Amino acid sequence: MPSLIQSARCIVSRSQLCPSQLPILDFLAPSALSIRQPSRLHSTIPPSAEPSNPPSRQNAEKSNKPPRRPLTEAQKDFLDSALRVNQAGELAATLIYTAQTPPIVRAHPHLRPLMKHMYDQEAGHFDYFNKLLAKHRVRPTAMYPIWQAAATALGWGTAIMGREAAMACTEAVETEIGEHYNEQLRVLLDWAEKLEKSGEGVSEEFAVLIKELRRIRDEELEHLDHAVEHDAKEAKPYELLTNVIRGGCRTAIWISERV
Amino acid sequence: MYQKGVFLRQPLWKQRSAYHSYEHPESPPFPPAESAILSASLSHVPDHGFTSTALKLGARDAGYPDVSTNLLPRGVYDLVNYHLVTQRLALRDALQFPSDAENGKPIGVGSKVRALTLARLRANAPIVHRWQEALAIMAQPGYVPASLAELARLADEIWFLAGDTSVDMSWYTKRATLSAVYSASEVFMTQDTSADFVDTERFLDARLADLTKVGGLIGALGEWVGYTGHSVVNVLRSKGVRI
Numbered sequence: 001m002p003s004l005i006q007s008a009r010c011i012v013s014r015s016q017l018c019p020s021q022l023p024i025l026d027f028l029a030p031s032a033l034s035i036r037q038p039s040r041l042h043s044t045i046p047p048s049a050e051p052s053n054p055p056s057r058q059n060a061e062k063s064n065k066p067p068r069r070p071l072t073e074a075q076k077d078f079l080d081s082a083l084r085v086n087q088a089g090e091l092a093a094t095l096i097y098t099a100q101t102p103p104i105v106r107a108h109p110h111l112r113p114l115m116k117h118m119y120d121q122e123a124g125h126f127d128y129f130n131k132l133l134a135k136h137r138v139r140p141t142a143m144y145p146i147w148q149a150a151a152t153a154l155g156w157g158t159a160i161m162g163r164e165a166a167m168a169c170t171e172a173v174e175t176e177i178g179e180h181y182n183e184q185l186r187v188l189l190d191w192a193e194k195l196e197k198s199g200e201g202v203s204e205e206f207a208v209l210i211k212e213l214r215r216i217r218d219e220e221l222e223h224l225d226h227a228v229e230h231d232a233k234e235a236k237p238y239e240l241l242t243n244v245i246r247g248g249c250r251t252a253i254w255i256s257e258r259v
Numbered sequence: 260m261y262q263k264g265v266f267l268r269q270p271l272w273k274q275r276s277a278y279h280s281y282e283h284p285e286s287p288p289f290p291p292a293e294s295a296i297l298s299a300s301l302s303h304v305p306d307h308g309f310t311s312t313a314l315k316l317g318a319r320d321a322g323y324p325d326v327s328t329n330l331l332p333r334g335v336y337d338l339v340n341y342h343l344v345t346q347r348l349a350l351r352d353a354l355q356f357p358s359d360a361e362n363g364k365p366i367g368v369g370s371k372v373r374a375l376t377l378a379r380l381r382a383n384a385p386i387v388h389r390w391q392e393a394l395a396i397m398a399q400p401g402y403v404p405a406s407l408a409e410l411a412r413l414a415d416e417i418w419f420l421a422g423d424t425s426v427d428m429s430w431y432t433k434r435a436t437l438s439a440v441y442s443a444s445e446v447f448m449t450q451d452t453s454a455d456f457v458d459t460e461r462f463l464d465a466r467l468a469d470l471t472k473v474g475g476l477i478g479a480l481g482e483w484v485g486y487t488g489h490s491v492v493n494v495l496r497s498k499g500v501r502i
Contacts, residue, residue: 080277134424203282
């Protein structure tokens with residue numbers, strides 16, 4: 001039920017707050033405005049497939065459903081590396097925004113609410129994955145200090161290059177991250193479907209994980225939209241910058257899944 | 260897809276079984292027959308040591324022929340490993356920490372780690388006169404990786420049960436240092452002749468105190484470097500440098 005209300009509110013806010021209606025001096029009263037904008041990148045999964053509240057679960061609990069089976073080694077390995085790489089990604093994201101904010105805000109004060117909004121969301125994601133790692137006994141990536149240094153350098157470097165470069169960095173990073181979350185969701189939804197079919201029902205932890213991953217994915221793609229709104233495509237040299245950053249992201253994901 | 264990514268990984272130094280689920284049960288660590296033979300064999304260890312004799316007697320007790328011990332791929336190491344794994348898993352139920360609400364004052368993670376480490380050391384007490392044999396078996400080159408992995412799993416178990424939730428680089432340093440402290444205490448215990456292993460307890464406390472001292476020093480140093488770095492950047496920014 002809360003998810004219904006939330007999505008309804010989201011539709012309303014998206015339809016009412018077209019960018020053309022936004023006052024230009026939005027930095028004077030940042031809290032009075034929602035900075036949601038119509039999404040450009042659409043989800044690969046239709047919302048109807050969401051198993052966050054599968055009706056069969058409630059029914060199954062009353063009837064005598066088959067007992068839960070242990071997770072297979074492959075499933076454990078997948079969850080292990082997926083959660084580890086997500087934590088590393090969110091660590092990098094918070095550090096990129098932390099490093100970008102001072103130079104960007106100094107040069108363009110009207111971007112302060114946007115930077116704060118994106119940072120706050122990333123900090124929330126990071127916190128969520130930190131808790132999840134501790135709870136499910138997943139080890140963090142051994143490259144932790146290296147990602148810290150690399151993310152700070154990337155954020156600071158692009159911010160020094162200017163607003164467009166910083167936004168192009170955000171665009172490149174969030175594109176990779178969005179695709180990465182979608183890949184994870186595809187696997188998890190596949191498992192959820194199989195669990196439903198076998199009559200076991202989706203466990204609460206999977207259902208919550210899928211729901212949270214969707215929310216986080218959508219917020220990352222929202223950042224992508226903000227970046228494009230703020231002239232990410234004007235960055236020079238745009239192609240080189242985004243391709244280098246995207247390649248770096250893919251490499252970092254590949255490494256963090258393993259070590 | 261994920262298969263491409265995950266199965267490429269070779270378990271070269273796979274530290275521990277991954278992802279711990281709360282709703283999907285864990286599979287038992289040993290198959291039933293193996294478990295029956297090995298647990299029966301363990302009761303012969305005080306008299307016969309970690310030897311094939313103990314394994315044979317155990318198989319006989321469990322109702323299997325003597326040759327069935329040949330099915331254990333690693334022989335006596337499997338017996339040692341069985342002791343290590345079962346005692347590690349038994350830690351979960353060995354100690355019950357009162358919750359913060361009923362205790363009034365919360366128990367620190369440090370004292371929980373101490374209590375759990377001590378409980379694990381004490382679980383070696385019935386066979387401690389034979390433990391040097393086990394250490395010798397574990398130190399054989401072929402078994403060193405498996406033994407170290409099991410030590411890492413024990414350290415992880417202790418930190419997890421103590422309620423530690425750090426998931427940054429300290430995750431690694433905590434487990435590495437606790438592994439070192441535990442193995443040193445374990446070796447010390449094999450030569451401990453004091454009543455109720457009070458000397459081992461003292462030894463463990465001294466090592467843990469060293470750790471806290473060094474850890475505190477490194478933490479303070481890191482804090483100082485971070486603070487100074489931030490200050491320098493902020494002073495430069497206040498002077499109008501565009502960084």
